[in-house]
Amino acid sequence: MNTVSRKRHILGALIALGLAAGAMPAHAVQKGDWLIRAGLGRVAPDDSSSGFSGAPTLKVEDVSNSTNLAINFTYMMTDNVGVELLGALPFKHDIAVTGLGKVVETKQLPPTLILLYNFSPKSGVRPYAGAGINYTKFFGEKTVNGLTGTSIELSSSTGLALEAGIDVDINKEWYVNASVWKIDIDTKAKSSLVGTADVSIDPTVLFMGVGRRF
Ligand code: NI
Numbered sequence: 275m276n277t278v279s280r281k282r283h284i285l286g287a288l289i290a291l292g293l294a295a296g297a298m299p300a301h302a303v304q305k306g307d308w309l310i311r312a313g314l315g316r317v318a319p320d321d322s323s324s325g326f327s328g329a330p331t332l333k334v335e336d337v338s339n340s341t342n343l344a345i346n347f348t349y350m351m352t353d354n355v356g357v358e359l360l361g362a363l364p365f366k367h368d369i370a371v372t373g374l375g376k377v378v379e380t381k382q383l384p385p386t387l388i389l390l391y392n393f394s395p396k397s398g399v400r401p402y403a404g405a406g407i408n409y410t411k412f413f414g415e416k417t418v419n420g421l422t423g424t425s426i427e428l429s430s431s432t433g434l435a436l437e438a439g440i441d442v443d444i445n446k447e448w449y450v451n452a453s454v455w456k457i458d459i460d461t462k463a464k465s466s467l468v469g470t471a472d473v474s475i476d477p478t479v480l481f482m483g484v485g486r487r488f
Contacts, residue, residue, distance in 0.1 A: 303353070
């Protein structure tokens, strides 16, 4: 290709790109919009634990991953700034203790409130990030295997949450979303047999779903 035809070639490609971009409908998110997203949330704990007060060599060794339906709502207070609430059906986790394996089953609900900043509200591809607060309530704790017949209780947790996410438009109302939260969740496990332990769960929560704008 000589220089002139190469220039024409590049020009042609740029024009085609420009036409394609121009043909993309301009879907904006703006002040006053409600964004609703539903999909699957996966809670992957990065857990660590102290020893139990009555048996210091025993620790929580593993808190299992859990996946369930999740939903989140965002209200845009300005074109760029929104407030988001994350909710879900209960996540179920197995808890393993040193040398005993799985001894506890529990459920938890982790509602999380985030103040977020949308970096490109006028675009069909909209990344955002934010920070906020999480409240996690554990319930339905059940002892199994080596701890059967004893009781255990996990205290609720309040802590910091960070989030990043992206919406990609499908059409005027609908979009797909992927988002991730890092949440500080710490609980005190109180066992009728081995006393108390401080357990840090600190999960990464991954979400993928579809969203609609109202
Ligand atoms: Ni923590």
